[in-house]
Amino acid sequence: MSDPDPPADHLDQLEARSVHILREAYAGFRQLCMLWSIGKDSTVLLWLARKAFFGHVPIPLVHIDTSYKIPEMIAYRDRLAMQWKLTMIVGQNTAALEAKRTFPEGAVDRITCCGLLKTEALKNTLSGEWPRRRLNLATGHYEIDRNTDPFTGVIVGARADEEGSRSKERYFSPRTTGNSWDIGEQPPEFWNQYKTEFAPGTHVRIHPLLDWTELNIWEYIHREQIPTVSLYYNHGDGKRYRSLGCGPCTQCVESEARDVPEIIEELKSGKFRNIAERSGRAQDKDDGGGLETLRRDGYM
Numbered sequence: 001m002s003d004p005d006p007p008a009d010h011l012d013q014l015e016a017r018s019v020h021i022l023r024e025a026y027a028g029f030r031q032l033c034m035l036w037s038i039g040k041d042s043t044v045l046l047w048l049a050r051k052a053f054f055g056h057v058p059i060p061l062v063h064i065d066t067s068y069k070i071p072e073m074i075a076y077r078d079r080l081a082m083q084w085k086l087t088m089i090v091g092q093n094t095a096a097l098e099a100k101r102t103f104p105e106g107a108v109d110r111i112t113c114c115g116l117l118k119t120e121a122l123k124n125t126l127s128g129e130w131p132r133r134r135l136n137l138a139t140g141h142y143e144i145d146r147n148t149d150p151f152t153g154v155i156v157g158a159r160a161d162e163e164g165s166r167s168k169e170r171y172f173s174p175r176t177t178g179n180s181w182d183i184g185e186q187p188p189e190f191w192n193q194y195k196t197e198f199a200p201g202t203h204v205r206i207h208p209l210l211d212w213t214e215l216n217i218w219e220y221i222h223r224e225q226i227p228t229v230s231l232y233y234n235h236g237d238g239k240r241y242r243s244l245g246c247g248p249c250t251q252c253v254e255s256e257a258r259d260v261p262e263i264i265e266e267l268k269s270g271k272f273r274n275i276a277e278r279s280g281r282a283q284d285k286d287d288g289g290g291l292e293t294l295r296r297d298g299y300m
Helices: 006-029 040-052 073-085 096-099 110-127 162-168 214-224 260-268 282-286 292-295
Strands: 030-033 061-064 087-089 133-138 140-145 153-155 172-175 203-206
Touching: 006 040, 006 214, 030 040, 040 214, 061 110, 073 087, 073 133, 073 162, 087 110, 096 110, 110 203
Parallel strands: 030 061, 030 153, 061 087, 153 203
Antiparallel strands: 087 133, 133 140, 172 203
8 A cells, every 4th residue: 555645745735824824813803713513624624723723722613513413423522622622612403403393303305404403503603692502621511601792703624625615615705794605705815815804793704724625634634643533434334424414314435445544545546536525415415416505594
């Protein structure tokens, strides 16, 4: 097997740009948070934040819990949050869950379910309109978060190559006060010049991983030895998850890759050249192959 590590300068350049953007965001936004989906991209983003701020993450992490995540993902989230002493905030659409306006139990389709459990939950969690829970590092339990201030800057682990609508983002991408995304109103970004000053009340999504690829992510995970959820690896049944989401709407891919180097080799081989990374996400197919409708309304 060939050495899975790429030339150091390439990952170093990506890392340096992401760290720079993280520091710019921290300097430019008073109410800043980072979304953590528990997947490989947002976990790399979390690792980069620890590098940017010398082992400490000075901003809250926000996870939107649909209650349909694979249990191992939630266990991994809480284990790392305790180990790295993270300010962990969880938001949830409890009303939709209690009313069973969900898929597959309730009488709604996948896209409606995503809109309720992800988009609406995210927007209202970020705005402080709905109760948020915060992890108590002393007890390991979640308690009601007393701070209800809205987050105006949100760091997201989106990559341009992952899905079509993400390629239209900017590093600093403004939303309306209601979190809606007007693609035609994106500011130009030339070289390393980013617009970080916006009108009061503007909600901004920040994307430090925009130029990373799926292969880059796994190369960096290998180089840095970043802990990841074991669902990404084949455990003997010839299958693994390539992208993680809610259990009822996420399928495995055929793969023999049992560890990070084998995933890197698999990606380099071109096995998935004509297969979208999110091909296992059923809601993408229901939305016509993309997430732009959900993202325009405020989804991640």
